[in-house]
Amino acid sequence: MSGAILGYRPSEEPSEWPLVADGVRMVAAATCDSVPYPAPKLMLVLSALAVHAERAGVARDPLTWLAPEVMTRFLLTRKGLKGSSVQTYRSILLRVREALLWLEYGQQPTPRMSASRERAAPYTxxxxxxxxxxxxxxxxxxxxxxxxxxxxxxxxxxxxxxxxxxxxxxxxxxxxxxxxxxxxxxxxxxxxxxxxxxxxxxxxxxxxxxxxxxxxxxxxxxxxxxxxxxxxxxxxxxxxxxxxxxxxxxxxxxxxxxxxxxxxxxxxxxxxxxxxxxxxxxxxxxxxxxxxxxxxxxxxxxx
CATH class of the missing domain: 1.10.443.10 (Intergrase catalytic core)
Structure with missing residues (x-):
């Protein structure tokens, strides 16, 4: 497991972190090779989501953290996020969820997720x-x-x-x-x-x-x-x-x-x-x- 994952600590070290740390590290380690984001960025976003879920009384389970409704509430209550940062957080969480579902159940990405990965066609x-x-x-x-x-x-x-x-x-x-x-x-x-x-x-x-x-x-x-x-x-x-x-x-x-x-x-x-x-x-x-x-x-x- 990457040192960036094992050694990560949230900047404010919230009291909920020790309760969710292992789950966050597990998700990051399992999906880091399947998503186009560096490990420190994954840990930053996943740890914030997991702490939010813990405070909201959500079950201590990574797939529950990554449920669409939990992610949406997290993004809405994250007051420090503005504009493109919200989209970046959302994209990271969707890609991680997609990778985790594939690893757990072999579940193919939903059409919505596939669409989000499309790019503009090049000019002829x-x-x-x-x-x-x-x-x-x-x-x-x-x-x-x-x-x-x-x-x-x-x-x-x-x-x-x-x-x-x-x-x-x-x-x-x-x-x-x-x-x-x-x-x-x-x-x-x-x-x-x-x-x-x-x-x-x-x-x-x-x-x-x-x-x-x-x-x-x-x-x-x-x-x-x-x-x-x-x-x-x-x-x-x-x-x-x-x-x-x-x-x-x-x-x-x-x-x-x-x-x-x-x-x-x-x-x-x-x-x-x-x-x-x-x-x-x-x-x-x-x-x-x-x-x-x-x-x-x-x-x-x-x-």
Whole structure:
């Protein structure tokens, strides 16, 4: 069992912790290899749920703690959780419950759980080409033109998330002597090498932005809610023949392209800021299997 599981103690050490500690450790140890979350995060969320259940007089049983009604009451009464944190806690608990039910009873995930794991479909090459042509027809120094190219390059070229796209400044972009373009992702220690198709546009946009934001440089709020989706909808409003511009689809495009090119999954997961390669599973639906010839060549190696 991981030291992170055995040695975990809640920060406030509630009096109920010794009563539920063994059960929490058991659940974390049993499911940690089946869910895409690090052990410390699992222990944080599970211990909080178990303490809540103990205080509410719920039976001291992990599957009872993870009953939908108990989880819902826990999330509603957790006053410190706001916005995306509630969704994160809920996702962790649902994935743990799914894994535990499978281990205990061989029970398949419910349709609702399966749906929560779906990801936005990647763009097809023609769709992406049309979006790029559209972005390049906009004045590159205008708010629309620069932001359109920045969004495409940071999404389809670097796989950044919404919060990361909004945070990137021109000073976070470096052009190496090899001409590769690297993004130092704000708020993390990740360095993401931009895909070659997008590196010229990203480097050009960074030079214009300097220390300012690459996307929506004139905005007054650092991370506006729905800022990207609302901007994309307004900007494409009178453009015909273009697919909807969505960051989730751009990020999926980046991930799926890397998977199709058989880049090692641990490299992709690290670059994407994922806790483990398990988070890549939903994207594999768009990755065709290797041909027999390709499989033989890879297994054989160099002759």
């Amino acid at each position: 090459p023609p769709e992406l080409a049309r979006l790029l042509m559209w972005a390049r027809t906009l004045p590159p120094t205008s708010a629309h033109g620069g932001s359109a190219l920045a969004l495409l390059a940071l999404g389809a070229g670097c796989g950044l998330t919404r919060r990361e796209v909004l945070a990137v400044r021109g000073s976070d972009i470096t052009v190496l002597p090899s001409e590769a373009v690297v993004v130092a992702v704000p708020g993390s220690d990740r360095l993401v090498v931009c895909r070659a198709m997008w590196e010229e546009d990203l480097a050009a946009r960074a030079r214009v932005a300097s220390d300012g934001y690459l996307f929506l440089p004139q905005r007054q709020v650092a991370a506006p809610k729905n800022g990207i989706s609302n901007w994309a909808k307004r900007t494409l409003e009178n453009s015909s023949g273009l697919p909807e511009l969505a960051l989730a689809r751009l990020r999926s495009t980046w991930i799926v392209e890397l998977l199709r090119q058989r880049v090692p999954e641990d490299v992709i997961a690290d670059a994407a800021g994922m806790a483990s390669t398990a988070a890549l599973a939903p994207y594999r639906t768009w990755v065709p299997p290797l041909t027999a010839e390709s499989t033989a060549r890879m297994l054989r190696g160099w002759a």
